[in-house]
Amino acid sequence: MTAPSAPSAPSAPSGPSVADERARLLNLAYRMLGSRAEAEDVVQETYARWYALSEPQRAAVLAPHSWLTKVAGRICLDVLRSARVRRESYVGEWIPEPLPERTEWLAGAAYEGAADPAERVTLDESVSMAFLVVLEAMTPAERVAFVLHDVFRYPFDEVADIVGRSSAACRQLASSARRRVRDARSSAGTVPTGGRARVVREFKEAWEAADIQALVALLDPGATAVGDGGGLVSAVTRPIEGAERVARFFAERTLPGRLSVEETLVNGQPGLVAALDGAVVAVYAFDVVDARIHRIWAVLNPEKLRPWTEQRP
Structure with a gap:
């Protein structure tokens, strides 16, 4: 989806407030979807929707960072829901798409919101294959709520706006997802x-x-x-x-x-x-x-x- 006024390279949005958002959105979308290709499509669509806004509409967005995250999160939720149907017809086992050593996807600035340090998941841990496989067992809403809150530190009131449920419901989703992660951690042992x-x-x-x-x-x-x-x-x-x-x-x-x-x-x-x-x-x-x-x-x-x-x- 593109607007008549959209530039030819939507991957580099204008304005200092959104110029550096691409890497963060890629990191977030990959952890939600486990697919590099799908994550790139999500980010592309997110920017297409940003440029589809008129200049006055973009100027009225007080926090472009939050706007882009909200749109990307909602697109990811839709992709996850449709992916469950598509993967039922996938030939053989579906494994998250592996990332090469030299990639921007393995790091990125997390949102500095409040979270219990004991429950935090590091960006490095959240991109490991073992962790992504655990995420695959979650419902779409669980996965989005958990990644947004426990990995990228978004507060539950913002998560609720993205998932389309109440803050209390999102807390329950993240708590259920956290139990899955905790069970996987407890059985993994510690190996340097x-x-x-x-x-x-x-x-x-x-x-x-x-x-x-x-x-x-x-x-x-x-x-x-x-x-x-x-x-x-x-x-x-x-x-x-x-x-x-x-x-x-x-x-x-x-x-x-x-x-x-x-x-x-x-x-x-x-x-x-x-x-x-x-x-x-x-x-x-x-x-x-x-x-x-x-x-x-x-x-x-x-x-x-x-x-x-x-x-x-």
């Missing part, structure tokens, strides 16, 4: 980043050697591996469960000579990226619990891997 990187490196080495026993030793007994090919490339359509089965699955898929696997950061956490003739064909994210791999997410859907190929030299 260096320790996670070591485990991922040893997994890569064991995979390259097709060493089933070494792989089993690195996996939690209840480990699961999930693949997302989106129906565009071959991928298992159901999770693989159990350390032995996961280990055999990887060991039996030896790496061809033209395929390189490198250590990298995936959504800010240690992971692996596989490239064939320079083109990224898979990204692997890991959830490491008590020095063992609890979950592996393999994203093979080429539509979700475009940013990874684009950023390679």
